[in-house]
Amino acid sequence: MNFGCLSVHNISRIKCYETGPVPEFSLDSFLPYQLAALSSRVSREFAKTYVSKFGITIPEWRVIFHLHTSGPVSVREIFQRVDMDKSKVSRAASRLEESGLISKKTNPTDRRLVELELTLKGYELMSKITPLALDFERRLMDKLGEQGPAFRETLAHFLKEDG
Amino acid sequence: MNFGCLSVHNISRIKCYETGPVPEFSLDSFLPYQLAALSSRVSREFAKTYVSKFGITIPEWRVIFHLHTSGPVSVREIFQRVDMDKSKVSRAASRLEESGLISKKTNPTDRRLVELELTLKGYELMSKITPLALDFERRLMDKLGEQGPAFRETLAHFLKEDG
DNA sequence: TTGACCTCGTTGCGTTTGCAACGATATGAG
DNA sequence: CTCATATCGTTGCAAACGCAACGAGGTCAA
Numbered sequence: 001m002n003f004g005c006l007s008v009h010n011i012s013r014i015k016c017y018e019t020g021p022v023p024e025f026s027l028d029s030f031l032p033y034q035l036a037a038l039s040s041r042v043s044r045e046f047a048k049t050y051v052s053k054f055g056i057t058i059p060e061w062r063v064i065f066h067l068h069t070s071g072p073v074s075v076r077e078i079f080q081r082v083d084m085d086k087s088k089v090s091r092a093a094s095r096l097e098e099s100g101l102i103s104k105k106t107n108p109t110d111r112r113l114v115e116l117e118l119t120l121k122g123y124e125l126m127s128k129i130t131p132l133a134l135d136f137e138r139r140l141m142d143k144l145g146e147q148g149p150a151f152r153e154t155l156a157h158f159l160k161e162d163g
Numbered sequence: 164m165n166f167g168c169l170s171v172h173n174i175s176r177i178k179c180y181e182t183g184p185v186p187e188f189s190l191d192s193f194l195p196y197q198l199a200a201l202s203s204r205v206s207r208e209f210a211k212t213y214v215s216k217f218g219i220t221i222p223e224w225r226v227i228f229h230l231h232t233s234g235p236v237s238v239r240e241i242f243q244r245v246d247m248d249k250s251k252v253s254r255a256a257s258r259l260e261e262s263g264l265i266s267k268k269t270n271p272t273d274r275r276l277v278e279l280e281l282t283l284k285g286y287e288l289m290s291k292i293t294p295l296a297l298d299f300e301r302r303l304m305d306k307l308g309e310q311g312p313a314f315r316e317t318l319a320h321f322l323k324e325d326g
Numbered sequence: 327t328t329g330a331c332c333t334c335g336t337t338g339c340g341t342t343t344g345c346a347a348c349g350a351t352a353t354g355a356g
Numbered sequence: 357c358t359c360a361t362a363t364c365g366t367t368g369c370a371a372a373c374g375c376a377a378c379g380a381g382g383t384c385a386a
Contacts, residue, residue, distance in 0.1 A: 031300050032205045033228070033245070034318045039202035040246045042195045057372090065196070075335060082196070083203045085374055090335055112334040112381045137194050147317040154310040155197045220342095238365060248344055253365055275351045275364040 042140065050132045054125060056099075059084060059092040064101060064118060065133075068126045072117035074107065101125060205303065213295045217288060219262075222247060222255040227264060227281060228296075231289045235280035237270065264288060 043058060051061050066078050079089040093116055096102040101122035107113035118126065141148040206221060214224050229241050242252040256279055259265040264285035270276035281289065304311040 029315070029319060030228070030232075030296070031303055031315060031318075032202075032209050033225070034315070034322060035198070035202040036206055036225075037244070037246045037322055038318060039195075039198040043199055044246075046195050059372090062196070062199075065193070069193075076333085081200070083200045083207075086335070087337080087374070088372085090337090091372085094336090110334085110382070114335060133193070140194055144317060144321060147313060150310065151314060151317045152192070152194060152197070154307060154314045155194075155201060156192060158307060159197060159200055222342095239363085249365070250344070250367080251342085253367090254342085257366090273352070273364085277365060 046133075046136055050129060050136065054129060056101075056125075057092070057095075059088050060096055060101075061129075063089060063092045063096060063116070064122055064126060067102060067116055067118045067122070068130075072115050074113040074115060076113070078116070096122070209296075209299055213292060213299065217292060219264075219288075220255070220258075222251050223259055223264075224292075226252060226255045226259060226279070227285055227289060230265060230279055230281045230285070231293075235278050237276045237278060239276070241279070259285070 047058050047061070051058065056064070062082055062084065063078060066082060067073065070077070075086060075089050075093060078084070079086040082089075093102065093104060093114075097104050100119060103117050103119050104114050105117075107115045141152070144151055210221050210224070214221065219227070225245055225247065226241060229245060230236065233240070238249060238252050238256060241247070242249040245252075256265065256267060256277075260267050263282060266280050266282050267277050268280075270278045304315070307314055
């Protein structure tokens, strides 16, 4: 189809230029690239608008969001699902505990596990942030337009498959 | 529709538990969350499988990929498109220059600009990585299934809109 | 019960990151 | 021209990060 500069056969810069500018096969069609750009943009935008004003970081937001939707869980459960390094989750949890937003206690049946749980203060914070988060998401969906639901569906399906 | 734990009306943990487990409104349906998880997973997977073995980092890969598809550009053009901090691009470029994969020269018409350009060595590296990248992407698309093209389309459209 | 082996969460450490500040260059008004 | 203002890329610095190693706890076979 469309080769141009990213063609497998492209060897030297001269050859690339000889084929002229590439109209459609640009950066924007390499999937990992697209995902990274969109994700970073969305996360940063969301953090800028809402999260910072509550004095929490992005990793901290992810942890309490997880706790809010799933109930009390272990550190492991979070970093596996969210794809954060476990030390990142651990440190975020420590900061959240210091702030009094979550509690940490050893799971009695398996004493290796640390059970994280939102405190009342944590829930109160979430009840302030949640409307903002939902509003942000809604505006994001609006931007996606009519393909939005399908897009989200594909995303969810993929994440479920991939484990 | 489906409220449960993420409901705007959710105030306390007790209330949350009273509604019971939430079957569908889980983490996996909050869009920024989904995007972050997928993007991080894809980037890391790609880096693990292919990039590391060529001795370059993810930011470096993004820079040379951009140069390969767009031709010589300034630092600014890269970090605006790819959503990396400009210092990140700057440092990646310095490392790439040290490795002899790109060249840096001052733009003569605007001496503030630094024009980055792949060297022959850089092009040779890209000609090795590109097939692997395309293969990785193809397998990713396969996983997405028949919604793949639509998904990619939505992504591209959104990125273009958002500037 | 012991010992080998596994998993969980934390921590130490070197590297990378993001932010702000900077020097150098460009632009435009007066 | 001069001065104020803006933009570009680099760099200093504190914070955050990822990785590996660790201690503590669990599992299971011998």
